Amino acid sequence: MAKINFKKQGLLNLNEKQINRVELDENKKEIEIPLFLDEVVMGNLTKEDPTCTPTERFNRFVLAEKIKKADGEVDLTVDELGVIKKVVGEHPNPLIVGRIWNFIESEIGKKAEK
Numbered sequence: 001m002a003k004i005n006f007k008k009q010g011l012l013n014l015n016e017k018q019i020n021r022v023e024l025d026e027n028k029k030e031i032e033i034p035l036f037l038d039e040v041v042m043g044n045l046t047k048e049d050p051t052c053t054p055t056e057r058f059n060r061f062v063l064a065e066k067i068k069k070a071d072g073e074v075d076l077t078v079d080e081l082g083v084i085k086k087v088v089g090e091h092p093n094p095l096i097v098g099r100i101w102n103f104i105e106s107e108i109g110k111k112a113e114k
Helices: 037-045 054-069 078-089 094-113
Strands: 002-004 020-024 030-034 074-076
Touching: 002 078, 002 094, 037 054, 037 078, 037 094, 054 074, 054 078, 074 078, 078 094
Parallel strands: none
Antiparallel strands: 002 074, 020 030
């Protein structure tokens, strides 16, 4: 098991600047909100994938819920980390893949040093 807090790290561009998403506030005014790795991971886990079996789809949904419900660190098995890396690795944007894979490896490395 590995404990990882995807909510603590924002998604950074190559210049180490925070990437934001745009939403509308109650007055329909655009506001920028920091995009965190948990949102990116959950988005990748819940994306449409016609090649998945029904069981794989359900397991991805359960994993996305587990990350969403975590108040900080979430306990993830080696298999769950493998699913996250596989699904994120299919993303067409190398920045997304690189940031998330590096974050996971970094977090696992920090835990191993303790």
